[in-house]
Amino acid sequence: MHHMKKDALVDIIRNAGFRATKPRRTLLTYLQKTRLPQTILEIADGLKDSIDQVTVYRIVEAFTKAGLVRQIDLRMGRPRYEIADARDHHHVVCVRCERIEDFIGCDSDHLADKALKQVKGFSHITGHSLEFFGLCNSCVKQGPTLQAA
Amino acid sequence: MHHMKKDALVDIIRNAGFRATKPRRTLLTYLQKTRLPQTILEIADGLKDSIDQVTVYRIVEAFTKAGLVRQIDLRMGRPRYEIADARDHHHVVCVRCERIEDFIGCDSDHLADKALKQVKGFSHITGHSLEFFGLCNSCVKQGPTLQAA
DNA sequence: CTCCTTAATGCAATCCAATTGCATTTATTT
DNA sequence: AAATAAATGCAATTGGATTGCATTAAGGAG
Numbered sequence A, B: 001m002h003h004m005k006k007d008a009l010v011d012i013i014r015n016a017g018f019r020a021t022k023p024r025r026t027l028l029t030y031l032q033k034t035r036l037p038q039t040i041l042e043i044a045d046g047l048k049d050s051i052d053q054v055t056v057y058r059i060v061e062a063f064t065k066a067g068l069v070r071q072i073d074l075r076m077g078r079p080r081y082e083i084a085d086a087r088d089h090h091h092v093v094c095v096r097c098e099r100i101e102d103f104i105g106c107d108s109d110h111l112a113d114k115a116l117k118q119v120k121g122f123s124h125i126t127g128h129s130l131e132f133f134g135l136c137n138s139c140v141k142q143g144p145t146l147q148a149a
Numbered sequence C: 001c002t003c004c005t006t007a008a009t010g011c012a013a014t015c016c017a018a019t020t021g022c023a024t025t026t027a028t029t030t
Numbered sequence D: 001a002a003a004t005a006a007a008t009g010c011a012a013t014t015g016g017a018t019t020g021c022a023t024t025a026a027g028g029a030g
Helices: A006-014 A022-033 A040-048 A053-066 A108-118 A137-141 B007-014 B020-033 B042-045 B053-066 B108-118 B137-142
Strands: A067-071 A080-083 A088-096 A101-106 A120-134 B069-072 B078-084 B089-094 B098-106 B123-138
Touching: A006 A022, A022 A040, A022 A053, A022 A080, A022 A101, A040 A053, A040 A080, A053 A067, A088 B108, A101 B108, A108 A120, A108 B089, A108 B098, A120 A137, A120 B089, A120 B108, A120 B137, A137 B123, B007 B020, B020 B042, B020 B053, B020 B078, B042 B053, B042 B078, B053 B069, B078 B137, B108 B123, B123 B137
Parallel strands: A088 A120, B089 B123
Antiparallel strands: A067 A080, A088 A101, A120 B123, B069 B078, B089 B098
């Protein structure tokens, strides 16, 4: 009980209130390494099915509630998930090729204040989402879609 | 804003490139009257099944692509839809009771500029999403959830 | 370390939102 | 009114997400 320096990973999971099981460690490691926000199925796939899909669903849901993971909606059919880093970053998404880039500095406190002044039933904001959509440069170059009427 | 002359409605639909069919007129009128962003199934339900669900799916998708309808993601499982008014408004959502209020004035142009300066592969933003999450006053009053550990 | 409790996982079955195919209907043009 | 192409409705199907339950294993106690 004294010689084992606990993994940082294990600490993170335990501090969030969970047992540091192998699937949880594997999944968290995977998300830490992964740049892009992923769907549940992409995560399960990326883990080469070393973890059952049902378990991936359950872990991601639990981690999201606990604040370890962040849910992102990019108008791509289903929600995506990424590791919740301290840096509050957002995305710019190409609506044609789905290219994704990050940006930071949305000044959400200022925005939240503005919002709170307008709404009647709230006095406290705990989270926010902000995403931009557009065409990336290479898709712009390609010109309009081929399908004609 | 409530009652729109039928001709105006027909024009809107035709200008978007569609035939002004009864289901389309019904659905658009319904969304114009409805305050809250709704899921597909809520819309179908709200229309009392006067329109087949499949048709609701198809119309909403087409209208969204055409810019008549706006897709909103509020971390509530599935996307919601509302009429695309000129006023660029966003929402504050209670994560417990799902109460929704609107607010305006996000200064998206400024934010988009900031984002564009940081990303490499984009030079044009066409849309954005911005939502705030928190606990509404009445849910705050209720205190923490009953389930203890 | 071994035992013990119970959280967590895996698998099967199920659910239900979303999609697809196709025959029929309907808006619009001539 | 006829022509024709788009749009709808219904049935069937797909596939992501959920649930139940038996089994496994994490973590605390002794």
